[in-house]
Amino acid sequence: MSADRPTSTPDESTVVLGIETSCDETAAAIVMGGNDVVSSVVSSQIEIHADFGGVVPEIASRAHLEALNPVIARAIVEAGIDEQRIDAVACTHGPGLIGALLVGVSAAKSLALAWDVPYVGVNHLEAHLYSAFLEDPTLEFPMVVLLVSGGHTMLIEMQDHGRYRLLGQTIDDAAGEAFDKVARFLDLGYPGGPAIDAEALNGDPDAIRFPRALSDDPDNLDFSFSGLKTAVMNYVRKHPDVSSADVAASFQMAVVDVLVTKARRAAQVTGAKGIVLGGGVAANSLLREELLGACAKDGVRGFLPSRSMCTDNAAMIAAAGWYRLASDGPTDLADGAHPNLKLPLIRFDDADGGVADRAR
Structure with a gap:
C-alpha cells in the first residue's frame, strides 16, 4: 500500500468503485462513505x-467482456474524479453465473493491483x-428484508450491519422465476x-x-410458487379463450398476497421496526403498493428503494463493499468467484446471541 493511500478504517471520505457482472447487467458505480452515490x-x-x-x-x-471497460470508464468520468481518488475496488464474487462473475472479478483485481x-x-x-441504505441511511434495526428476484425469494432479519x-x-421456484415462466407461457x-406487471394493468385481479x-403455521415463512405456476398453465389450457390480462392480474395478485402475508408475519415474529424490499421483483407496482398499505396497517415502517436500486447495479456492490472493508478488511487476491455463494448468516443457538455462519 502506497503512502498516500488510506490504511485506516473506511470513513465518510472513502471512495469505492463497485463492479457488478453476476448475471446480465454490466454495471459500475462510485460510492463515497458507504451511501453517497x-x-x-x-x-x-x-x-x-x-x-x-x-x-x-x-x-x-462475452457481453460483459465487451461492455465492462467502457462502463467503468464512464462511471469514473461521470463521478468527476481522478482514478487516484479511488480508495478500494469492490466486486460481486458470487452468487451468479461463473463465467460472468469471473469477468468482473478479474477486472476488479487488476484495477486494485494497478492502483x-x-x-x-x-x-x-x-x-x-x-440498496435501501443508499437512499435512506437512517433506517433502523432490526428490520425485515423481503428479497425477491429471478433467482431468490428470501425473508431476512437484518439485526445490524453484517448480522x-x-x-x-423459497423451496422451489423463486418469485421472479415464476413471473418469467408464466410470461413466457402467455x-x-x-x-x-x-x-x-404491464399486462395486469388491463386485467381483473379477482x-x-x-x-x-400459505401455511396455517405462523412460524412457517418459506415460500412455494411452482404449484401456482402449474395452476396458471392448467387453467389457460382448460380455458383457451381466457383474457391474458385477467390471467396476468390474477397470477400477480396471488404472488403478491403470499409475499406480503409472509413479510407481515416475519415482522411480527421478530418485532422488526420496518420492512424493506430488495431485488428485481421489488420493482413490481402491485407489490410496492400492497406492502406499503400493509405496513401502514401494522404500524411498521415500509421502505421501497427506487426501481433503479431494485435491479442489479454496482452502487449497492460498492456500499456493501465499504461495510465489508470496515468489518473484515480487504479480500485476499487469491480468492476467486463463487457461483453458489450463500448469504453470511447468524445462527441463534442460545438466548445470549448467535454464531456467525459464513459457509459457502
Missing part, C-alpha cells in the same frame, strides 16, 4: 437475451440488503416481471382465484 452506470443485456426467452450464460459472459488499493469481494445477496438471520426462503415477452401456498 457519486455515479452509477448500468449496461443492460435484455435485448441480447430476449430472443432466447432467458439469459444465455455464454452470451452474457495499489484494497480489493473487496462482495456477496450479491448482501448487496441487495444495502443477518434467514427467516424463510407469450408476453422477456423479462417476465415487467411484462406481467377474475381467477389461483392458489396461495
